[in-house]
Every structure is written in structure tokens, then in C-alpha cells.
Amino acid sequence: MMPDNDFIAEQFSLMAKLMDIHGENSFKIKSYSNAAYTIDKLSAQLSSLPHKEIFAIKGIGDAIGKKIIDILETGELRQLSELISNTPPGILEMLTIKGIGAKKIATIWKEMEIESIGELLYACNENRLTLYKGFGEKTQNNVRDSIEFYLKSRGSYLYSEAEALLLAIDKQLKNDFSNEMFEPTGAFREQMETIDRLEWVTTGQEAQLVSFFNKHEGVLLPESSSSKLIFKTPEGLPLVFHLVNKENFFRILSETTCPAFHPGVIQVTDIKGIIHTHSDWSDGSHSIEEMARECIKQGFEYLVVSDHSKSAQYAKGLYEERVMAQHQQIAALNAALAPFRIFKSIESDILNDGALDYSDEVLASFDLVIASVHSNLKMSEEKAMVRLLKAIENPFTTILGHMTGRLLLSRSGYPVDHKKIIDACVANKVVIELNAHPRRLDIDWRYIPYAMEKGALLSINPDAHSTKGYLDIKYGVLAAQKGGLTKDNNLSSFSLKELEDYLAQRRNVRNN
Ligand SMILES: [Zn+2]
Ligand SMILES: [Zn+2]
Known part of the structure; x- marks a missing residue:
């Protein structure tokens, strides 16, 4: 399939951003971002036009016109591929974070020497961004919020973050179903440093839990069975419930988590x-x-x-x-x-x-x-x-x-x-x-x-x-x-x- 205008415009737009990050000539950068803007607004698909007409489009000069034809023929913008291979993956990933443009990413990379989103988040939390020109406290807060959202949507949580979520859900469950037993198990109970699902052992009934999570925007996943319900929160975190009766509650609890630590351990x-x-x-x-x-x-x-x-x-x-x-x-x-x-x-x-x-x-x-x-x-x-x-x-x-x-x-x-x-x-x-x-x-x-x-x-x-x-x-x-x-x-x-x-x-x- 021939590349469509959206794809071509995105290539030019990314090209402009990466050139900006790499500190290249601002005149050239502008010609790429203008081209992206122009192509985005075109009514006709570039792939349907004769080459002559592509060069004639207002805002598309000789150099950009040749690159469009190159993309149409090869499916890629060669210069962009080169630029991508010279950019650390973490820097490319930063482009997907809301609130930081190319100029700021350039500062983050070249001056702060930060090359990944995780390091950037840590720097925000240490208040380091505000030491640089163009980074006020407001920008720093926005960057932090965007990164936290992005990382959460990727599915893994620090223990401390998972703990906050678990405690909130646990409290609500124990409040709504005060006659049932709920006990957190799995990785959380094992105090793992990172957590990608929250688990409970419970005497609660399937129907109760399903209606509870319907109310709280949780989605029941098809992997669920008669002994195990799995929901997904709106943030994408799986919640697993091992359904048990009072008699086997503690046996299942110990089967779904590692043995407790010996009593002499530090507190x-x-x-x-x-x-x-x-x-x-x-x-x-x-x-x-x-x-x-x-x-x-x-x-x-x-x-x-x-x-x-x-x-x-x-x-x-x-x-x-x-x-x-x-x-x-x-x-x-x-x-x-x-x-x-x-x-x-x-x-x-x-x-x-x-x-x-x-x-x-x-x-x-x-x-x-x-x-x-x-x-x-x-x-x-x-x-x-x-x-x-x-x-x-x-x-x-x-x-x-x-x-x-x-x-x-x-x-x-x-x-x-x-x-x-x-x-x-x-x-x-x-x-x-x-x-x-x-x-x-x-x-x-x-x-x-x-x-x-x-x-x-x-x-x-x-x-x-x-x-x-x-x-x-x-x-x-x-x-x-x-x-x-x-x-x-x-x-x-x-x-x-x-x-x-x-x-x-x-x-x-x-x-x-
Ligand atoms: Zn220190
Ligand atoms: Zn230190």
C-alpha cells in the first residue's frame, strides 16, 4: 500500500522534532515542519498526484518534493531513519510525553545528560529540572504528571504506588462486604519491589465482586474462572481474586504467597x-x-x-x-x-x-x-x-x-x-x-x-x-x-x- 498523507506528514513532523533535538539548522527544521503542516491540510492524496503537481503545491519546494517522492517509492524517509538510529530510544520515547517539546528534550539530553523517561521522572522528583533555563516549577510538575501517567499505563508499579491503590480498594471492599474475608496476597504480600497485579484471597461471592467492579469501572477479563476472578482497572492494572470458603481460606493464602519471614527480622x-x-x-x-x-x-x-x-x-x-x-x-x-x-x-x-x-x-x-x-x-x-x-x-x-x-x-x-x-x-x-x-x-x-x-x-x-x-x-x-x-x-x-x-x-x- 502506498504511504498516505498522514504517514508522510508524520515523517516530516518527526524529522523536524529530531533535527531540533539534535540542534540542527533552524531554517531547515522550519521547512520540514511547514511541509508537515501543508501535507496535513491537503485534500488530494499525494500518492495520486503526478510528480509535477507535487512540486507545484504551495509550500512544497524542490527539496521537500523530492523527499515526498522518495517516501512514496521506498516507504520511508531515509534521513529520518538515520536520525532515529543516532537518537537513544529513551529520547524518542520522550517525544510521546505531553508537555515537553523538542527544545526541552534537547536540554534534558545534552545538558542534564538524561536519556530515559525514568531518569527524567527521578530528576523531577529531586527538583533538578528547575535549575535549567526554560524549566519552571509548573513545567516540571506537568512533565512529572505526564510521565507518571505514561508509566502507569505501561502496567508495572513500584511497590509504594501499588500499595496506595491496594489499600484504597481493600478498604472499599471491606466496607461494602463486611461479612466477607479479604486478604491481600501474591507479590504485594511478598513485599516485591515492583508489582504488576494486585491479588486477594476472599470468601466474597462472584456476583458481589462483579457488581462491585461494574460500579467502579473495572472490567471482568475472560481469563477468569470459577475459582479465580480477574478484573482490570481503568488504569490497566489487573486485580485477581482467589475465591475460597472459610475452611480453606488460610491454606489458599499461604499457597498464593511466599512463606513469611522468620520472626527475628528487622522492623x-x-x-x-x-x-x-x-x-x-x-x-x-x-x-x-x-x-x-x-x-x-x-x-x-x-x-x-x-x-x-x-x-x-x-x-x-x-x-x-x-x-x-x-x-x-x-x-x-x-x-x-x-x-x-x-x-x-x-x-x-x-x-x-x-x-x-x-x-x-x-x-x-x-x-x-x-x-x-x-x-x-x-x-x-x-x-x-x-x-x-x-x-x-x-x-x-x-x-x-x-x-x-x-x-x-x-x-x-x-x-x-x-x-x-x-x-x-x-x-x-x-x-x-x-x-x-x-x-x-x-x-x-x-x-x-x-x-x-x-x-x-x-x-x-x-x-x-x-x-x-x-x-x-x-x-x-x-x-x-x-x-x-x-x-x-x-x-x-x-x-x-x-x-x-x-x-x-x-x-x-x-x-x-
Ligand atoms: Zn542522596
Ligand atoms: Zn545519591
């Missing part, structure tokens, strides 16, 4: 302090005092302020003078808030060669140092290992931050040999972070048993960019439970005194 209440936070000195939303007062209110014994370091200028990372000024502020706050304590820390960038980005003298001024990779994330395992091992061997590194840089459902993280990293952390007495942000949960819980076997110390840290971020600790604990972590193996479960002793000991080892 949210075992977290005694907040480690790894960002204040408004870098890219956080709250002052150090606000962060500290919220800790006190919630019963935590200490706060570790670890703003971004100087290499992370996208996040207002701290140059040396600001480090010193921050330390003075912390000292004053500590005097005022005792016995609560704020620890002076930094999330120091691990540079390309594995070095940290301050002199030893400055590094020595912190109570503890979290070392993390934030730039040049695209690397081979070999390169990542050299870089990380060097940072782990640095005597000033206290904690290795988010080990792989992964962002769940959006970025896989650089490849590492987890066991070798764990071994090196144990040998150098470096604590391994379990970053509790629901999109990170990095180190992966699957490596916790190995880490514990080797005697590693982990730390469940919220990486909070606001006081609200403290809530993320829960997600870190849920993941840690899957790996069987105990509070004795978790630094953020140390009391203030225990943490002070631990840090003093680390300092002594370094100085001797």
Missing part, C-alpha cells in the same frame, strides 16, 4: 536515626533545623546531613567554603537541640577514576562520608568495579551509597559484581547502604544473605530530600526483611551512643 521500629539526607543547602526542600526538628518529633535520636558534594553542581553541591559554613550551623544547632545530634556528612561523588571529590583535609572534617556514583553511569562492569573498589578503599569512605545507581522500572543501573563489592566493603569496614527510596532499593535485597554471611554492616537510609522522605524508610525495611536483615546488621538501628562509638573507632583505625 521499622528498629530504625533509631535518619542517615543520608539532603537539606536546602543542596537539592533538598527543608532547612537542617526543619529536618532535625522533624526527627525529634518522630522519636529519632540523630540525623545525618549528607548534602551533595561539589561535583554535583546540578544539585547545588557544596564547595569547600559552604562545607565549613554548614559545619558551623550544625554545631550551633547541636548546642541548641542536645541531646539530639546532627552528624556532619556529605554524599561525596565518586569521580570517574574512583577518587572522592574533596581533599583529605576536607574529608576529615566530616563525621562520616557517604560515597556515591552520580555521573558517567554508563560503564562496563570492569570500569564500574575499578571505580567502586577505589572508592571503597578510600579510608574516608564510611558508607557506599546506592551501589548500582538503578532506578526501578526506569534504569537498570551499571553492572557490578555484587559479591566482590560486598567482600571489599567487609575488608575495608565500609557500610553498605540499602537506599530506601522505593525507586532505588539498592543494594538489591537478594544479596543481603551473602552480605550477612560475610559479616557486612548495612544501613537502611531514606536518601530524604524533604522531611516527608523519612517515610521511605518503611520501603527499605520491607526490602531488607526479604533479605533477612536483622537490626544488629543495620547501622541506622544503632543508638546515638553506638553510632558515636562506631565512628570514633573508624577514625582511630584511619589515624593509626
Whole structure:
């Protein structure tokens, strides 16, 4: 079949957008977008016209006319195919997101060095977009909303997102059918880090559930059977109901979910302090005092302020003078808030060669140092290992931050040999972070048993960019439970005194 006008117009329109993203000549870009507009408005199909008449159309010059003929004959615009192959897939995907045009995508790609929608969402949540020209808070919010919608419609949810949906539906069901039993099961009950369906075991009747979901715009799927009903929500999330009677309720519950964790595993209440936070000195939303007062209110014994370091200028990372000024502020706050304590820390960038980005003298001024990779994330395992091992061997590194840089459902993280990293952390007495942000949960819980076997110390840290971020600790604990972590193996479960002793000991080892 010959390409129709819609197809040809779309090719030119995409061509104009991609040329804009690649920063090409604006005159040429305009000729492509004008051509798309003109073709879109034509009443006659280009494929039905003699070539001579195509060239004669107002707004179609010689160059565009030739390209139209090329598309009609080959079915594609050659230059467009070339441009597509020179563009990362994530950038192409961004073109489908409402609210970001080509110019903005160019900034996102070339200046922010973001190449996927997931990374872009994370940057919105870290308030990073507003640091760039043309990106106000309103734009950032629009971009975030569009991305969230887009990702949800793709079918997978972070645990934290699925949880919100599950709790809302669960509450409504228990309210409407108070005589029936409903218990969430499957991946949610197993505390999986990502979830693509919600499941319940229930004594509820088929007719009840069908009428309930008719009312709530859920569609019954044909895969349903007499023992299992499957509905789809308007957002596209499958909801599975295992129909049981009271007698076999608990048997089916245990059959549809993994065995429970052994009773000695870490609990949210075992977290005694907040480690790894960002204040408004870098890219956080709250002052150090606000962060500290919220800790006190919630019963935590200490706060570790670890703003971004100087290499992370996208996040207002701290140059040396600001480090010193921050330390003075912390000292004053500590005097005022005792016995609560704020620890002076930094999330120091691990540079390309594995070095940290301050002199030893400055590094020595912190109570503890979290070392993390934030730039040049695209690397081979070999390169990542050299870089990380060097940072782990640095005597000033206290904690290795988010080990792989992964962002769940959006970025896989650089490849590492987890066991070798764990071994090196144990040998150098470096604590391994379990970053509790629901999109990170990095180190992966699957490596916790190995880490514990080797005697590693982990730390469940919220990486909070606001006081609200403290809530993320829960997600870190849920993941840690899957790996069987105990509070004795978790630094953020140390009391203030225990943490002070631990840090003093680390300092002594370094100085001797
Ligand atoms: Zn970080
Ligand atoms: Zn951080």
C-alpha cells in the first residue's frame, strides 16, 4: 500500500522534532515542519498526484518534493531513519510525553545528560529540572504528571504506588462486604519491589465482586474462572481474586504467597536515626533545623546531613567554603537541640577514576562520608568495579551509597559484581547502604544473605530530600526483611551512643 498523507506528514513532523533535538539548522527544521503542516491540510492524496503537481503545491519546494517522492517509492524517509538510529530510544520515547517539546528534550539530553523517561521522572522528583533555563516549577510538575501517567499505563508499579491503590480498594471492599474475608496476597504480600497485579484471597461471592467492579469501572477479563476472578482497572492494572470458603481460606493464602519471614527480622521500629539526607543547602526542600526538628518529633535520636558534594553542581553541591559554613550551623544547632545530634556528612561523588571529590583535609572534617556514583553511569562492569573498589578503599569512605545507581522500572543501573563489592566493603569496614527510596532499593535485597554471611554492616537510609522522605524508610525495611536483615546488621538501628562509638573507632583505625 502506498504511504498516505498522514504517514508522510508524520515523517516530516518527526524529522523536524529530531533535527531540533539534535540542534540542527533552524531554517531547515522550519521547512520540514511547514511541509508537515501543508501535507496535513491537503485534500488530494499525494500518492495520486503526478510528480509535477507535487512540486507545484504551495509550500512544497524542490527539496521537500523530492523527499515526498522518495517516501512514496521506498516507504520511508531515509534521513529520518538515520536520525532515529543516532537518537537513544529513551529520547524518542520522550517525544510521546505531553508537555515537553523538542527544545526541552534537547536540554534534558545534552545538558542534564538524561536519556530515559525514568531518569527524567527521578530528576523531577529531586527538583533538578528547575535549575535549567526554560524549566519552571509548573513545567516540571506537568512533565512529572505526564510521565507518571505514561508509566502507569505501561502496567508495572513500584511497590509504594501499588500499595496506595491496594489499600484504597481493600478498604472499599471491606466496607461494602463486611461479612466477607479479604486478604491481600501474591507479590504485594511478598513485599516485591515492583508489582504488576494486585491479588486477594476472599470468601466474597462472584456476583458481589462483579457488581462491585461494574460500579467502579473495572472490567471482568475472560481469563477468569470459577475459582479465580480477574478484573482490570481503568488504569490497566489487573486485580485477581482467589475465591475460597472459610475452611480453606488460610491454606489458599499461604499457597498464593511466599512463606513469611522468620520472626527475628528487622522492623521499622528498629530504625533509631535518619542517615543520608539532603537539606536546602543542596537539592533538598527543608532547612537542617526543619529536618532535625522533624526527627525529634518522630522519636529519632540523630540525623545525618549528607548534602551533595561539589561535583554535583546540578544539585547545588557544596564547595569547600559552604562545607565549613554548614559545619558551623550544625554545631550551633547541636548546642541548641542536645541531646539530639546532627552528624556532619556529605554524599561525596565518586569521580570517574574512583577518587572522592574533596581533599583529605576536607574529608576529615566530616563525621562520616557517604560515597556515591552520580555521573558517567554508563560503564562496563570492569570500569564500574575499578571505580567502586577505589572508592571503597578510600579510608574516608564510611558508607557506599546506592551501589548500582538503578532506578526501578526506569534504569537498570551499571553492572557490578555484587559479591566482590560486598567482600571489599567487609575488608575495608565500609557500610553498605540499602537506599530506601522505593525507586532505588539498592543494594538489591537478594544479596543481603551473602552480605550477612560475610559479616557486612548495612544501613537502611531514606536518601530524604524533604522531611516527608523519612517515610521511605518503611520501603527499605520491607526490602531488607526479604533479605533477612536483622537490626544488629543495620547501622541506622544503632543508638546515638553506638553510632558515636562506631565512628570514633573508624577514625582511630584511619589515624593509626
Ligand atoms: Zn545519591
Ligand atoms: Zn542522596
